[in-house]
Amino acid sequence: MNELTIGKLAKRAGVTIDTVRFYERRGLVAEPKRTASNYRIYSAVEIARLQFIKKAKSLGFSLNEINELLVLRHNPDATKKEVKNRVERKINDIKRKIADLSYILADLEKLNQSCNGHGSADDCPILEALDGCEEEEHCCK
Amino acid sequence: MNELTIGKLAKRAGVTIDTVRFYERRGLVAEPKRTASNYRIYSAVEIARLQFIKKAKSLGFSLNEINELLVLRHNPDATKKEVKNRVERKINDIKRKIADLSYILADLEKLNQSCNGHGSADDCPILEALDGCEEEEHCCK
DNA sequence: TTGGACTATAGACAATGGTCAATGGTCTAT
DNA sequence: ATAGACCATTGACCATTGTCTATAGTCCAA
Numbered sequence: 001m002n003e004l005t006i007g008k009l010a011k012r013a014g015v016t017i018d019t020v021r022f023y024e025r026r027g028l029v030a031e032p033k034r035t036a037s038n039y040r041i042y043s044a045v046e047i048a049r050l051q052f053i054k055k056a057k058s059l060g061f062s063l064n065e066i067n068e069l070l071v072l073r074h075n076p077d078a079t080k081k082e083v084k085n086r087v088e089r090k091i092n093d094i095k096r097k098i099a100d101l102s103y104i105l106a107d108l109e110k111l112n113q114s115c116n117g118h119g120s121a122d123d124c125p126i127l128e129a130l131d132g133c134e135e136e137e138h139c140c141k
Numbered sequence: 142m143n144e145l146t147i148g149k150l151a152k153r154a155g156v157t158i159d160t161v162r163f164y165e166r167r168g169l170v171a172e173p174k175r176t177a178s179n180y181r182i183y184s185a186v187e188i189a190r191l192q193f194i195k196k197a198k199s200l201g202f203s204l205n206e207i208n209e210l211l212v213l214r215h216n217p218d219a220t221k222k223e224v225k226n227r228v229e230r231k232i233n234d235i236k237r238k239i240a241d242l243s244y245i246l247a248d249l250e251k252l253n254q255s256c257n258g259h260g261s262a263d264d265c266p267i268l269e270a271l272d273g274c275e276e277e278e279h280c281c282k
Numbered sequence: 283t284t285g286g287a288c289t290a291t292a293g294a295c296a297a298t299g300g301t302c303a304a305t306g307g308t309c310t311a312t
Numbered sequence: 313a314t315a316g317a318c319c320a321t322t323g324a325c326c327a328t329t330g331t332c333t334a335t336a337g338t339c340c341a342a
Contacts, residue, residue: 007288017289022330037338039289052271059252060245063329069271078262087253087267094246098239104201105235111200112228121219126228130193130210148318158319163300178308180319204299 004042013050020050028053028067060094145183154191161191169194169208201235 010017023029029049032040049070056066069086072078114125121127151158164170170190173181190211197207210227213219255266262268 005289016331018331019329021290026329035338037289038291039338048272055271057329058245059249060242069268072262072265073268073271076261076263078265080256080260080262080265080267081258083262083265083267084253084256084258087249087256091246091249091253094242094249098242098246101201101235101239101242104199105232105239108200108228108232108235112225112232115221115225115228117222117225119221120217121213121221121224122217124213124219124221124224126221126224127210127214130196130214131189146319157301159301160299162320167299176308178319180308198299 002043004044004046006040006042009042009046009050013047014054015050023050023053023063026063026067028063028070060090065090143184145185145187147181147183150183150187150191154188155195156191164191164194164204167204167208169204169211201231206231 004012006017006020010020013020020029024031029046032042032046035041052070052073053063053066056069057063061069065086069083072083072086111126111129114129145153147158147161151161154161161170165172170187173183173187176182193211193214194204194207197210198204202210206227210224213224213227252267252270255270
């Protein structure tokens, strides 16, 4: 039983049928053979391909990036260096995202500490800090 | 000169005209008065409102969340506690995002270290780790 | 044979935050 | 008066990653 319908493939890979077809349109999964009645027929290797995609996605790769990885995976001329480069680029992306979020977090915590949380929001220091009121003339609230 | 056309407002707030109109459709900016020729006319306070939006956006608030903050900002019954709650919720959101990304980062770094970066990608440990091949039978590459 | 489960396609819809194009009216400076 | 800059509206479009709908054909088991 090496042949799978799309439903079986999807189930074994842990995705939906729609997702498989979507990946096919996106070129992440090759167009499969068809039965006489036009049903898609997959071999079991496609399960691994879908799981590759899932795992890479969970590591923060976009579908486009995953596509590149899949090409490398099946290109006999590809080098470890090329794969490693992509991983390192992604590591840097994620470090940058973390840095950005950390910066935002620090700002928010400062903002939060500026407010004791009691009373009317009328003179709320958080709201006041959000008002981008550098110039006097705009502050006509 | 308290009256601004949309172009002047946008320029002073550092956004585009399209963005102002988009915010108006989204309810973030009130529908302004119009001239006889149907031009939008804003008072200078709207600059502060747009800057409020910009600043909140830079702190990771979505437009919907910003809308809530703007309501609090202009609601005389709103309390500091309500504002603070939103900020604290956002702080937690961001902490969670950072935690998720840190987890991903650790995985990626482990993956990256598993590969020396030399030679063909044919036996690349990174690609192998991405193959979700738990069961022997799928591993028929 | 018939009903239920499965598959096919094309295309719409979701959320997010805008951006752009087309068409036409308005304002201002020369 | 006229050119060029500005403004109006409607609606389409961008990227991302699917999800859902509608309509229709297929397969299998009782």
